[in-house]
Amino acid sequence: MKKNNKALSLILVLAMLFSIYSPAYAGTLITTSALWTDPGNYDADFYNELRANAYEPGDIVNISTPQQLAALALAVNTTTDVAAAEPVAPIYQGVTFTLTNDIELEGYNWDPIGHPVADSFLEDSYGFTGNFDGNGYKITNLTINGSQPFGSLFGIVGTHDGRCTLKNIDVDGSINLSSGVLATGLVLMAFNTDIIRCTTDVDIVLSTDSTGDTLFAAGILGISVGGNLIDQCINEGTISVIGVIDDDMMLGGIVALAVPIYAMQDSEDVGYDVGIFNSSNQGNISAAAIDVVIIGGIVALSYEENIFNCYNTGNMNGQGTAVTIGGAVAINVIGTLAMANAYSIGTIEGSSTNAGSVIMGGLIGNITTSTENLSPVLTFKAGIAEYGAYDNETPVLTDVIQSTADEVLKSQEYLDLLNNRVNDLNLDCAVQLKNWVIIEGMNQGYPMLAMNGEYELPEVIINSVTTVSSISQINVSNGTSINNIGLPESVSVNLSNSTTTSVAITWDGGTPEYNGSLAGTYAFSGTLALGDTISNPNNLKTSVDVVVVKSASTSSHSNKVVVITPVSNALVVLTGDVIDKMSEENSDLKATYGNVDYTVAAKDIDIREIAKKFGVVGDLSKLEVKINISAPSDLVIEKIMQQAAAKNYEIVISPMNFDITVTNIDTNETVTVSKFANYVGRMFEIPEGINSNKITTGIVYNEDGTFSHIPTKIVKVGDKYYAQLNSLTNSTYSVIWNPITFNDM
Numbered sequence: 201m202k203k204n205n206k207a208l209s210l211i212l213v214l215a216m217l218f219s220i221y222s223p224a225y226a227g228t229l230i231t232t233s234a235l236w237t238d239p240g241n242y243d244a245d246f247y248n249e250l251r252a253n254a255y256e257p258g259d260i261v262n263i264s265t266p267q268q269l270a271a272l273a274l275a276v277n278t279t280t281d282v283a284a285a286e287p288v289a290p291i292y293q294g295v296t297f298t299l300t301n302d303i304e305l306e307g308y309n310w311d312p313i314g315h316p317v318a319d320s321f322l323e324d325s326y327g328f329t330g331n332f333d334g335n336g337y338k339i340t341n342l343t344i345n346g347s348q349p350f351g352s353l354f355g356i357v358g359t360h361d362g363r364c365t366l367k368n369i370d371v372d373g374s375i376n377l378s379s380g381v382l383a384t385g386l387v388l389m390a391f392n393t394d395i396i397r398c399t400t401d402v403d404i405v406l407s408t409d410s411t412g413d414t415l416f417a418a419g420i421l422g423i424s425v426g427g428n429l430i431d432q433c434i435n436e437g438t439i440s441v442i443g444v445i446d447d448d449m450m451l452g453g454i455v456a457l458a459v460p461i462y463a464m465q466d467s468e469d470v471g472y473d474v475g476i477f478n479s480s481n482q483g484n485i486s487a488a489a490i491d492v493v494i495i496g497g498i499v500a501l502s503y504e505e506n507i508f509n510c511y512n513t514g515n516m517n518g519q520g521t522a523v524t525i526g527g528a529v530a531i532n533v534i535g536t537l538a539m540a541n542a543y544s545i546g547t548i549e550g551s552s553t554n555a556g557s558v559i560m561g562g563l564i565g566n567i568t569t570s571t572e573n574l575s576p577v578l579t580f581k582a583g584i585a586e587y588g589a590y591d592n593e594t595p596v597l598t599d600v601i602q603s604t605a606d607e608v609l610k611s612q613e614y615l616d617l618l619n620n621r622v623n624d625l626n627l628d629c630a631v632q633l634k635n636w637v638i639i640e641g642m643n644q645g646y647p648m649l650a651m652n653g654e655y656e657l658p659e660v661i662i663n664s665v666t667t668v669s670s671i672s673q674i675n676v677s678n679g680t681s682i683n684n685i686g687l688p689e690s691v692s693v694n695l696s697n698s699t700t701t702s703v704a705i706t707w708d709g710g711t712p713e714y715n716g717s718l719a720g721t722y723a724f725s726g727t728l729a730l731g732d733t734i735s736n737p738n739n740l741k742t743s744v745d746v747v748v749v750k751s752a753s754t755s756s757h758s759n760k761v762v763v764i765t766p767v768s769n770a771l772v773v774l775t776g777d778v779i780d781k782m783s784e785e786n787s788d789l790k791a792t793y794g795n796v797d798y799t800v801a802a803k804d805i806d807i808r809e810i811a812k813k814f815g816v817v818g819d820l821s822k823l824e825v826k827i828n829i830s831a832p833s834d835l836v837i838e839k840i841m842q843q844a845a846a847k848n849y850e851i852v853i854s855p856m857n858f859d860i861t862v863t864n865i866d867t868n869e870t871v872t873v874s875k876f877a878n879y880v881g882r883m884f885e886i887p888e889g890i891n892s893n894k895i896t897t898g899i900v901y902n903e904d905g906t907f908s909h910i911p912t913k914i915v916k917v918g919d920k921y922y923a924q925l926n927s928l929t930n931s932t933y934s935v936i937w938n939p940i941t942f943n944d945m
Contacts, residue, residue, distance in 0.1 A: 232296035236270035237277070238306040244268040257294025269339075272297060275314040276328050277355075292330030293359050299337040305373065306341035312388060314355035327356025327389075334369035334398070340374030342402055344383075351375040351383040351404075352422070358671035363427075365394045372401040372437075380406045381415050383923075384456075385437050390429040395420065397672040406449075409922035410671055415441065415449035418456040418500075419481055425459060426474075432649070433479040438514075441487035448492040450500035453481025454678035459503045462920075474505025475538075477631045478649050482545075486517040490553065493520035495686040496530035496565070497544050502537055505529070509622065509633050509649060512544040518730060521556035526565035537564070540620050541633070545609065545646060559902055608636065610645045619945045627895060634768075663695040665728065671744040675928040677911040678748055680716045682709070686909030688902070689726060690740045695734065704729040705742060714746065724748045746895055749879065749928065762808040776816075776823030776862070779807045793829045795885035796856055797922075800827075804876040812862040813871065822866055828859040832901070832932045839905050853884045853923065855901065855934040872930075879926040884935055886914075886921040898925035 236242060237508050246268045255261065263269050276292075306318035314327030332354075344351035350434045353371055358362050366387065382388050385400030416422045419435025438453050450456045454476055476498060487493050491841045494500045496510025507528065516525050523532045527544025529537065542563070550558040559566050608614060618636040637650040669692040676685055705726035714722045726742040782789060790799045807820060816822055831837075832855050844851050858875040858880075882898075898912040910927045912935070923935045 201653050201806045208807070234308050235311050236266065236305065237274040237311045238308070241267065241308055242270035242274055244271070247271035247275055251278070253292070255292065255295045257293050261297050262293060262300045263297055263303075264299070265317070266303050266305055268304055269305075270311075274310050276313050276892050277311060277315045291359075291362075292328070293362055294330070296333055296365075298333045299335045299339075302337045303339045304341060305343060306820065308343070309346065310342055310344050310351075310353070310373075312350060312352045312355035312677045314357055314388075321816050327358060328354055329357075329359040329364060331365040331367075332369065333365075333367055336368060336369075339369070339371040340373065342371055342375075344373075344375045344377070346377065347379040348377060349379055349381045350388055351377050351380060352386065352388045354387045354390075355587070356389045357387050357393050358389075358425075358427075363394060364390075365396065366398060367394070367396040369398040374403045374405075374884075376405045376407075378407050380421050382417070384416075384418045385420060385435060387421045389423040389425060390421055390862060391425045394429045395431070395433060396429075397432045399434045399436070403437050404439045406441045416451075416456040417449070418452040418454060419443070419483055420454045420479075422455075423457045423459070423610045424455050429631065430454060430476045431478055432634070433851075435483050438483045439485045439487075442886060447489060448494075449487055449489055451485050451487055452496045452500035452530075453485065453498055453512055453673065454479055454482060454510075455499045455505075457501050458499050458505045459501075464770050465755075473943075475508065476510055477506075478509045478634045480510060481512045481514050482643075482650070484515045484517075486515075487537075488519040489521075491521050493525075493550075494530045494565075495523075495525045495911050497526065497546060498528045498542070500530045502529050502532045505532070506541055507537070507539040509541045509574070509636075509778040511542060512546050513644065513646065515547040515549075517547075517549045519551045519553065521552065521554050523550040523557070524551060524559045524565040525550050526561045526563060528563050530565040532564060532566075533739065539563075541618055543609070543647075561650075595616065609647075612638075615647050619686040652840040663697045663699070665692045665693045665730070665740050666696055668728070668740050668742045669693065671742060671904060672900075672908070672931070673745045673747060673900045673908075673929065674908050675747045675749055675879075675910070678717060678719060680748065680911070682714050682716065684909070685714075685716075685746055686897075687726075687744065687746075688904075688906045689910060690906065691726070691728070692904050692906075693728065701734075703734070710746065716748055719748045722748070748929065772824045774827075776807045776811065776820035776825060779805055779825050780820050783807065789827070791827050791829060795887075796829055797881075797883035798827065798829055798858055799881040799883075801878050801880075804878055804880070805862070805873055807862070808872075810862050810871060814867070814869060816864065816875075822864060824863045824865055826859075826861050826863070828861075830857050830859075831855070832857045836901060836932060840901055840907060840934065843905070843907055849936040850892050851934055851936055853887070853935040854931050856882075856884075857932045858882065858930045860930060874930045876928050879928060880930070882927075882933055883915075884923045884925065884933075886923060886935075898923060898933055898935050900927060900929065901934075 217527075244263065250261075250271060261274065297361055301585055312425065320658055339353065352375075353369070354366065357366065369386065371385060378381055383404045383406060385402035385404070386398055387393075387395065398420065400419050402419075406415060417439045419437055419439070420430060420433050421428065424430075424799075435453050441451070479498070481497050485495050485497075487495065494537060495516045495518050496502075497514060498507055498510050498517060499505055510528070512527055518525050518528075525548050526543050527546065527548060528539065544563060548560050548562070550560050551559045572841065615636055617738070622633045622635055634649045636647040638645065638647055671691060674685060674687070687707050688705060690704050692700055692702055694700050706729055707724050707726045710722035710724045712720075712722065714724075715836055719737060722745070724744050724746055726739065726744070728736055730736055779789075779802050783805075785802075787802050788799050789802050789805075790797060792798075804823065811817070811820055811823060814823070832840075836857075837855055841851060841854055861870050862873065863870045884898075897908040897909045900909045900910050910925055910933075912926075913923050913924050915922050925933055925935070927933075
C-alpha cells in the first residue's frame with residue numbers, strides 16, 4: 201500500500217474542517233421564523249439577567265422552563281456578532297447552568313447554544329464557555345427542521361482558559377436538515393470540554409443538496425478539536441443520509457471527527473486524560489453518496505484518539521465511490537490510536553458506485569498509522585477481518601477476538617476477560633474504567649458497563665411489585681413428606697408498569713413447622729426471588745395453606761354408594777331433599793361420565809347449611825344441586841400444557857373440570873361448593889397404550905395459572921387400570937408422568 205504522508209494528511213483534514221465555516225454560514229445558522237429564540241417564545245426577563253452577566257465563577261444558575269433554556273441560547277448566540285469589533289458576549293466561564301425540571305421543546309425549532317463564527321474559530325470562538333448540568337432531568341422533543349446548515353442542542357463549547365463541563369444531559373428528539381453540513385444529538389464542536397454521563401436519542405436525517413462541503417453527523421459530538429473527555433455517554437439515535445449526495449461525509453456513533461488541533465498548537469502530551477471512555481453507540485448509521493463515505497461505530501475519523509471500555513451495537517451501511525467503515529473506528533490518521541476493551545457487534549455493509557473502493561473492518565476500517573499495544577480485548581462480530589486496510593507497517597492488535605457466536609460473547613468467560621483487562625490496564629489518568637456486567641433483558645444480553653458513584657449512567661428503570669397472586673390451598677394425605685407436598689415453584693406478580701410476570705419462590709418450613717404425620721393446617725410463607733430490574737419495596741411475600749388430612753381409617757364414611765347417571769352430557773341434576781336424605785344415610789354420590797368417575801360424600805355438600813344461607817326453611821326441594829364434569833376452556837388447557845412442558849412433564853389424561861353448584865329455584869341465587877371436609881375421589885381410566893407404572897401423580901390447576909400435585913394411586917379394576925385422585929377441593933384435574941411419588945391413600 202501507499203505510505204502515509206502525515207503533512208499532506210493534516211492539510212487535507214484541516215481543509216475539510218474549515219470548509220464548513222465559510223463566511224456564508226457565519227451568523228446565519230437558523231433561517232426559519234418558528235424559533236424558540238424568536239420574540240415572545242423565550243423568557244425576556246431571564247435573557248436580560250443573563251446578558252447582564254453578574255455571575256462569578258462557581259455560581260449556579262437554575263433553569264426550569266424551555267423559555268429560560270431558549271433565553272440562554274439567545275444570550276450566548278447574540279454574542280457571536282461577526283460585525284462587532286470586539287466580543288459583546290458575556291463569558292460564563294466557571295458558571296454552572298442547572299436544570300431543575302424536565303424541558304419540553306416541542307412546538308418550535310431549536311437554535312443551538314453557541315454559534316460558530318469566522319474562519320479562525322480557535323482564536324475567536326464565541327460559543328458556550330460555561331458548564332451545564334442536566335441534574336437528572338430530561339430534555340424532550342428537540343426539533344430542528346429546515347434548510348439550515350447546523351443542528352444540535354449545543355453549538356460550539358469550549359474555553360482557552362480552563363475547562364467546560366456538560367454532564368447528566370438526557371435529550372431526545374429529531375433533526376431533519378435539507379441543507380445540513382453538521383448535525384449531532386448534543387454538541388456540534390468542542391474543545392477543552394468534559395462531556396460526562398450524557399445520553400442522546402436524537403434521530404438525525406440529512407438530505408443535503410450538493411454543497412461541495414464535507415458532511416458531519418454524530419450521536420454525541422460532531423467535531424472534537426482537542427482536549428475533550430467523553431465519559432459514560434450513550435447514543436441511541438439513528439443517523440441517516442438519504443438520497444444520492446455529491447458530498448463527502450463522516451458519520452460516527454459517538455464522534456464524527458476527532459482532530460486535536462488545539463492540543464497540537466500547545467504541543468502538549470495530554471496522555472490518557474482525554475479521549476472516549478465507558479461509552480456506547482446503540483444507533484444504526486446509514487448513508488449514500490457519490491463521493492467519500494466514512495462511518496465509524498464510535499469515531500469516523502480519528503487523529504491519535506484514546507478509546508477505552510466502549511462498545512457499538514449499531515448496524516452500519518454505506519454506499520459511495522470510496523467507502524470506509526469500521527466497527528469502532530473507520531480511519532485512524534496521523535498518530536497513534538490507543539484502544540482497549542472495545543467491541544462491536546453491529547452488522548457492517550458497504551457497496552461502491554463508479555467502480556470505487558470499499559474498505560471495511562470489524563474494528564478499524566483503515567489504519568494509516570500505528571496502533572498502541574496495550575494488550576487490549578478487542579472484539580467484533582462482523583464476518584470480516586479486524587481491519588480493512590493499512591499503510592506503513594502491519595498493525596499489531598493483540599487479544600483480538602472474532603466471534604459470530606452469541607454463546608461466546610454472552611458468556612461468563614468473556615465477561616471475566618473484559619473485567620480482568622479493566623484491572624490490568626491501570627491507566628495513568630483521572631478517569632475510572634467501569635466494570636462490565638450482563639443483565640438479562642438488557643443490551644440484547646451482551647456485556648454492558650456497570651456505572652456507579654460519581655460517573656453513574658442514567659438510572660435503569662426498576663419496576664416494583666404491587667400485588668402477588670394468591671395460591672390455592674394444598675391438601676395432602678397423612679404421611680406426606682415436605683418434599684412431596686408440591687409447593688409451587690413460582691407465582692404470578694403484578695408490577696408497577698401494569699405488566700405481570702412470574703417469579704421464583706423460596707419457601708420456609710411452615711408455621712407450625714410442617715409435620716406430615718400430624719393432621720392439621722400449616723401456613724407456608726414464600727420469599728420472592730427477584731432480578732435486578734424488579735424491586736419489592738413493601739417486602740411482599742406469598743403464602744399457601746397446606747392441610748394434612750386425617751388418615752382414611754378415621755373417616756366416618758359408609759361404603760354405601762349411590763351411582764347417578766348424568767341426565768345431559770356430563771351434568772347431574774338433583775334436588776336438595778334428595779341430597780339431604782343421602783346425607784342422613786351416610787351415602788356417597790358417584791357420577792360417571794365416559795372414562796371418569798367422580799365420588800363425593802353427600803354430607804360434604806352440607807345442603808342444610810347452604811339452605812340457611814339462602815333463607816330456605818323446611819322444603820329443601822327448592823334447591824337444585826348440579827354436578828358437572830366437563831373439559832376446561834381452551835385457555836386453561838393451553839396453560840396446563842405450557843406449565844407441563846416447562847417442567848418436562850407429560851400430560852397423559854386430558855384435563856377435566858369438576859363443579860358442584862346449588863341454586864335457589866325461587867331467587868335464582870347460586871353458590872359453588874368447592875371445599876370439602878373429606879376427600880373427594882376421582883377415577884380416571886388410563887388410556888390403552890399408556891404404561892401405568894410410569895404414571896406418578898395427579899395434578900390440580902390453581903387460580904394463578906400454576907398446578908400442584910395431589911395424592912394419587914394406580915388401581916386395577918377388572919382388566920383396566922385407573923388413576924385414583926383424592927383431594928379436598930373442586931377444580932380442574934389431570935394426570936402426568938413425573939418422577940415425584942406420593943404415599944398411597
